[in-house]
Amino acid sequence: MANSKFEYVKQFEQPDQLLPNTWVVVRIDGRGFTKFSSKYQFEKPNDKRALDLMNAAARAVMTELPDITIAYGVSDEYSFVFHKTCTLFERRASKLVSTIVSTFTAYYVHLWSTYFTDSPLSPPLPSFDGRAVCYPSVQNLRDYMSWRQVDCHINNLYNTTFWALIQLGGIDATEAEKSLKGTFSADKNEILFSKFSINYNNEPEIFKKGSVVFRDYEPVEPGTHNVAHEVENLAEPATQSKSQSEKDKKRRAKAAIVVEHLDIIKDEFWDRRPWLLSNKPGKIPKEP
Incomplete structure (x- = not known):
């Protein structure tokens, strides 16, 4: 170029490079959504429609960005997590954030009429809008995810009671x-139950726990993998051959991306899905 x-x-x-060998979370939030809603x-x-729309947009983002x-x-x-070994866009904050925000917004608008037909x-x-934050350890990452789910419960209990x-x-x-x-x-x-006969425990899980989106492989028995320990002791990202990288990419493409409403605070969620921390695709479930 001249x-x-x-x-x-x-x-x-x-330069806006993010720290190497750290988990990167890109968290996006709706702008002015109080007025919008x-x-x-x-x-x-x-509003179940609004939550389903958010989840559909998130699934679309994960489909386009297998990292x-x-x-x-x-x-x-929504919070999107990139593994500590990920080098997408050379770990540049502006690239990661702008890509997530623009892709999510595009699908949110594109899918709107599917959920809000009238x-x-x-x-x-x-x-x-969005921001990128680095978390150096598995425990930091899990604490972040736990914080968001606890926040979901606290806010939903308040809002459920307030609107009742x-x-x-x-x-x-x-x-x-x-x-x-x-x-x-x-x-x-007590207010919900005594005044309105509402048992909060019976409220839909999507409202109480939020939504977790991930690639679905065959779950493993808890205790058979100590992935967190292995990842924490990784001094630097492990290098893969080109052929192995291609194989992993194909396996990720074959995996279904699911939306669940589960407890992500307890160990069981992570123990049964070691691929979330190892970044190594698991076994594709056999079709029934």
Whole structure:
């Protein structure tokens, strides 16, 4: 490419490489979704259509980017996890974030009419922002995922109780907020059950636990793999031959991408799915 006197502007570009050998989480959030959800009259406290749309967009992103290991979503946010050995886009934050945000937003808009059949989109259109954060250890990564799921439970219990007071109790938002000020989880459960005969434990798992998206291989027996220990002791990313990389790529492409509503805080979820931490594709389940 020919040089020109204008090329000096490249000096203003700053490096944005993410730390090597760390887990990278790209977390996206809806921009102005409080107004957006009101505009399209999302059901309160949860709109199943909106959550299904978010999950469908996340699955599409994982299909296009096989380097994503796992994703977790709740409300209008989603976290996409890249393995510590991933070198996609040379681990440049701007590339990873912009690719995730743009791909997710494109599919969200594209799939909108599938889930909101009677509410065509109009400007301002939905959009998302994002950020990339590095986590150096498996424990850090799992603590992050646990934090998001605990947050899901806390917010959903509050919102379920808040909207029950309004929709079933006949009070306004200000009064409902006052009623819940200073309450604990047990108090909210008691309000739901004693006043409205709602057993929070019977609420749909998607509302209580959020959604986890991953490639589905045959689960293993817990305790047969100590993947976390192996990954933590990996001094640097292991190099693979070109042929092995191609084989892994094909196996990932064959694996179904599933959306589940599971407890990702307990060890069992990770122990039964060692590929999430090892980044090595598992065995494709046999079709029934």
